[in-house]
Amino acid sequence: MYKNLDDKFSLPGLADEMLDFWAKDDTFNKSVNEKDPKKHFTFYEGPPTANGLPGIHHVIARTVKDIICRYKTMQGYRVNRKAGWDTHGLPVEVEVEKQLGLKSRHDIYEFGAINFNEECKKSIFKYLSQWEILTQKMAYWINLDDAYVTFHNEYIESVWWALKKFFDAGLMVKGFKILPFCPICESPLSSHEVAQGYVDLKDPSVYVTFKIKNEEYKDTEFLVWTTTPWTLPSNVALCVNPTSDYVLINTKKDEKFILSESRLSVVKDEYEIVKRFKGTELEGMEYEPLFSFMEVEKKAYYVTLGDFVTLDDGTGIVHIAPAYGEDDYNIGQKYDLPVLQAVYRDGLFVKAAGKYAGRNFKECDPDLILELKANGRLYKKEMFTHSYPHCWRHKVPLMYYATDSWFVKTTTYKDKMIEMNKQINWNPPEFGSGRFGNWLEENKDWAISRNRFWGTPLPVWYYLDDDGKEVYECVGSIEELKKKSTNFDEVYKDIPFDLHKPYIDNIKLVSENGKEMKRVTEVIDCWFDSGSMPFAQYHYPFENKEWFEENYPADFIAEGVDQTRGWFYSLHAIGTFLFDKPAYKNLIVNGLILDKLGKKMSKSVGNVVNPFDMMDKHGADVLRWYLVGNSPIGKSKNFNEDEMVDVKNKFFDTLINTYKFFVLYSNMIGFDYTASEKVDVNERQEIDRWIISKLNSVKKKYFENLEGYEITKAIRVVHDFTIDELSNWFVRRNRKRFRYPENEADKNSAYQTLFECLREIVKMIAPVSPFIAEKLYCNLLPNEGSVHLSEFTNFDEANIVNELEEQMAMAQEIVYLVRAVRVKNNLKVRQPLRQLLVPVLSEEEKNRLLRVKDIILEEINVKELKILEGDSDIIVKKAKPNFKSIGPKFGKDVKQVQKIILSFDKADISELQKAGKVEKEGFTFTNDDVELFTENIEGWIVESNNAVTIALDTKLDKELADEGFVREFINRVQNYRKNNDFEVNDKISIFVKTNDEINSILSNNTEFIKKEVGCEKMGNKILEGKEYINTDINDVYCEFYIEKI
Template sequence: MALCVNPRETYCRLTWEGDDYYMAKALVGTVLEGKDVTITEEMTGSDLKGMAYEPLYHFAQPKEKAWYVVADDYVTMTDGTGIVHIAPAFGEDDYRVGQANNLPVVQMVNLEGKFKPEVTPWAGRFVKEADGDIIRDLKASGKLFSSGRIKHTYPFCWRCDSPLLYYARHSWFIRTTAIKDEIIANNKKINWYPEHIRDGRFGNFLENMIDWAISRDRYWGTPLPIWKCHCGHQILIGSKEELKKRALKKFDEIELHKPYVDEVEIACDKCGDLMKRVPEVIDCWFDSGAMHTAQWHYPFENVEKFKSQFPADFICEAVDQTRGWFYSLLVTSTFLHKAPAYKNVVVLGLICDKNGIKMSKSKGNVLDCMQLFDKYGADAVRWFLYSSTAPWNTRRFFEDGIAEAQSRFLGTLQNVYSFFVMYANTENFDPKQHTMPLAQRTELDRWIVSRFNRVVGDVRTAMDAFEVTRATAAMETFVDELSNWYVRRSRRRFWGSIADAESLSAFVTLWEVLVGFSRLVAPFTPFIAESIYQNLVARIDAKAPRSVHLCDYPVVETAQLDEMLERRMGFVMRVVQLGRAARNEDNLKVRQPLAEMKVVAPEAADRAALEAMQAIVMEELNVKAVTMLSDGGALTNYIIKPNFRTIGKGPYKAFIPKIKAHLEAASGNDVHKAIAAGGYAFEIDGNPVTLKTEDVEVCTQAAGELAVQTEGTLTVALDKKLTRPLILEGLARELVNKIQFMRKDAGLDVQDRIRAAWYVADEAKRADIVEMLLNHGDYICQETLAVSLQALTDPTAGSEWNCNGIMVRVEISKEQTQ
């Protein structure tokens, strides 16, 4: 209907091969590269406004003025000729420019995307299929300057990838721009997670708001409640009761969806003739966007209930809903109630495959959730989604991640639960009969109860802030501590009888923690939580809620918190963790006893904690003694090097080579001590130099035969020297490990007793085993429940194992009870 130029750009009239052309001067070299052209006139785009031109085709005969030049800033000089064809019915910018210049909106394409009969050469053809024929026709008529393929963005259907057409249609609108400022103000009242969405993606969308086209052409749907008369009069019906009163044919009940409601006719207030409903239905986003009010049938009923429920505490949807539900809820609540429909909104990131590519059936990278449920369980899929990243981040969803989450958390929780059930059944533990006040329980039991209450608080705080990943991290840490510290350190107590106070304390404590944790984790992993609860509670207590999901959510029992105990145990766990790291780095098995561990802890409270729990550290790290130090200078040699990047930016830049030489000659331990105290001062050619922490790089080297690890101010050092008694004890522990593996492989129950026998072919090595058995035979029998440990009569029987370099053949058999 028009041609559009940029009003501020320079255009020209030029001659080439006897023909005159108009185009942007900046694009002449691109369009006519290598051609012999003559520019005869220059002008601005504004100068061309109003110039008439001959259209390529005369299929349309509009009544309004058409086929002249208009101007707008959206025309760019990046490609083409700088002159853009305007079709107001087929593009957002085209329509805008057309409206600004009163251009006719001519529609030569029907709703099927095919040319109308007026386009005689291609009538009935899909527009994209006719492209080639149109190009050939233009060429034949001498109107085609050039043709080619241009790569550019184009909309396609997200379901079937079919090319889409921009299509101008008559629609009903809500004039949302009239309340734009109110909508933006209400958005400011909402807590967004993440916060940047509020003023970023969503805020920008609101700033560029246009009126809401709410009508749709569908066979079925929520009707647009507007009745119209042929005289032009129209009314909007506000309720079902109003429709009943105005309907010419009375009814008690009617299906209010299209097409059924279209049978209702009313009398026109102006001319008395029949009024019929307009054919459109309402945009389904208006339906969902009005749920804050429509769900209560407000204002016709449930007035008090609506007031108590509006606005909603929170909503949650994917990030693409910034243009959908988040928007429609806010707009409708603003024009109905002058307030936002929700207080908090959690924005979910999109789910991609393991390579970060958006999932799509057409790409074949979609995972079948039902298959994942069958293979790993729904809890594992849920936990992976909760724990892998914050909800608002784009997340990679892949099977290996689900398997890892299942093993890391659910598998560990299941193992703890199964461990408890096995020994509780053996001891006929009944929590209703077997109880013990918390104050009478062991320190380890009081610690895990305090930790559980701490985690309850952490989870509640995280969930109140909608930080689900922080909540899952707290629970994962707790389950790891429960399994790898509490249960492992309590294992021997579960082997005992509940008649013993320490064993009873362990059973009561683990039962309480498992039941409490099932309630805590229930919203996240509902199935394992229900399984634990049903077995440990509902099965034995008819008065308890029937399901874990009917229980109150756990609250912090402040009386059960013991911050000092948690701190002491936490410090001991750090020491043990560092000790294990030291063993791993020097390839020292934990089964091999060591003579001594030195611990450097500057804080007196930490040294006191270690003193009180020294036995735990000795057992965990298999050391015979623990020595506490306040200064670790004797354990580590420090190597200090200059940080060239930092010094190179400061006043000592010219001294770098001499600083390097000075540090190499100085005592690294003295330099380190001085820097820790505030700075190391010295002189270079009479110039004072003071190095701070950021000016140096510190490397550590263990002094003597020590395995050293450091974390912050905490340092541990293991004495690596092995005496003969230590070697023999390590050999005994190694043999216990092999026999225990054989018990498990044979499928023996934990209480089954065995007979064991051994054989070593190498006579020299055999003497080591004999000596070890003389010193540690009773220990081996006690640990493996062996009633005897004899020499093998058949040197080919059993299985052969490498026990610290000695090849030992071992055979076990279950002891038959009478």
């Protein structure tokens, strides 16, 4: 006996039962440990931070990871799944600041760095339990007990090892760079952080004039455009594009300006062009500064040249403030310009700035503009809106600010990164070639230092040499630290060993030449931590050398598109340099999850989807399927709960009902797959071989797609097969046969076929929807153990028979056409009809049709199929052009040729069929040029589509009408049974009240009716006091009374 799903069965309710089963069975560990270590598939888990709550976007990435890992497991691979936690960096610090009410850097110092870092450590796993519950509930199999944690000393040591590799190669250096800088954090932000904080800002854009000093252009001014008036006091130069054309103009108001010729549209008044220059001719021209409160030590205030100057907006002349822009800084370097910093790193103007001193840089824009206007230096002012980066937690505009920072010089091996990227299989591919590829092309050195507290300390110590220059050494291991340190034991005398600040700051080293060295104060970008996970998770190279070498690069990783410049990059940048190989071979990138209207989910809007709610309501199986199946994974997804319910109703309910059907009838009729005598597939009925062929075609596509990491395509194939092929055709067509099989062999053939389909579907969906797959598998094969421990590697090519699939497609096509004719002629399917005519064009087609004849006739309730052979006189054949063939052949004449072919008459067509070619109006046509079809059958109502034409005999004779009547009657009785919840095996008596004609029809068919409706007694005795059911059948009045026996 097979176990059926009980009435209370629900998908959400299944989770606990299955989790319990896996826990007792230790299924996950078995699925890894019982596999051959030699045949491994390496997966890297991108570490989340557990100090924030998990959201729906985490569910999609983890579903993708889980699907591939489970799939590879079933393919026989050993897939180790070590979890990881990202624990350093600003997100953690921010949480702590919020908790403790610390508002600035100063507050943190007051609170004390030791205490602060202790708080950070405590805060890391604030939501760990939520993450664990999510992991469980969504059935994400990962080893949480053995997770790597980025703040552990061993992990940090591995990161140090990597940093030292960079340092020793001269690729980790201290530099002065323009970085986005938050005035409140007083720290540069990583590009990742910047990306989180773009806000639309209304800013002034001003055109200002710079007076030229040269005698020759005494009254002439440079017209310059800027969107950051606050940088003007720090101006030291102007810059023009060397190859562009500039003009000197004289306006109606007698103003003389120099600007780019292609930007003349910004001039307010009429003007005439006085003189033209190439950009290069302007180089070196001096001008008077706008503001004078900053002192300059070097030559400044002249025109420079720069390729970066564009002519898309502004005036083609750019003002240069080297401290506040990257291009500006580079020009400053090139021309040895002084660096003025009228605004300090805290975002406030410096003391020397007079009335601006101590005020925020952005807030001074209006006053600066006023002052420019007062001095006659303002040409015009506009407001414009642009998206400007803000600090994502302090919500203040960032400054681009020149600051000391440590860099990894990734640009030196950029080409290698680009080369290696080509070896990576990106899914979807355009992310790799486009988004990531372009990012690599424009690679910038990686600013890895942070002036913060909670992070991997930069393992660099320094002393000052005789010239006062800093000399650096980098430490690459704890052992090295101990060896070089003079005070290691002292520092860690009373506290446990901890590589973090501030303890590490107290460690003094001795340099190679005997000098005492102090540590630099910075920590590193936490993206360097996570990018080091391939080796740091196993404390390589200090331990697990062999393991690492075997498991690098990863076979597979998956994360959201937001990781392109995050983790995908940090893995790639670190891996390429250290190991000369990409860090991963395949990856799947999932798109963002938006709300159902396509808006970003945000707490303030209140449109955030809670994954726990979704799983509680619909079950993780459905959620997982929906997330990866409903739209391509790489596209952003508008999350819509209603659509998820559709997935449940259509796919899961169909599968479950098919399963229930199998169990119900197996148990009723006494079938057990394992005990039954196997019928070879070739011995089975045509329809069985057909569904087995379909099944194997589906498996083939499933494997192909998953091997290409195409999850969505893979599961859509299974989805369609389950609903269309298996449930709506195979099971429906065979219902009678399952109830009343012809013989033992037929029974086994039918049931074994259905069983095998179910089993294979269950295996195919196991990676995607692991709970329901497990439940059904264990019920179907109670002695086999978990589906997730089963092997699933191949399909049976020999059982794929195209001919079978084609002939069934033809049958379905014909059935479809007949139904259409019936509807148009108001003939219910219940009404039997005499005959169906189908013309065929070849012997092959005829034979194909004969093989599916019975299926067609039964499906459409017609008595006979008459096949009209090609030469039958009553078929009217027509020809239509095959453009694929005639296009290249006739070129420009195609339109004319089309007309000719459409006008082919019977003689033309028969000549073409006989001779293989026909000549007409000077053109020669062959079989390939023409598609023949049956347009009409004389004297019949026809229906046709591209492939087939049918004609249906719609005339009714007495026999047919009677039979139709009987079927109607049976239908009424069955409906009654169903509506009154009769069991299938309940026997009934029927009493009918109707006219004589009907009575005679019914009594002529009593035996048939009895059999169909499970009736033992049927008569027209009139029972008094019973409630008869009124109905009418084909407009004839009829009453009946039914009694359960």
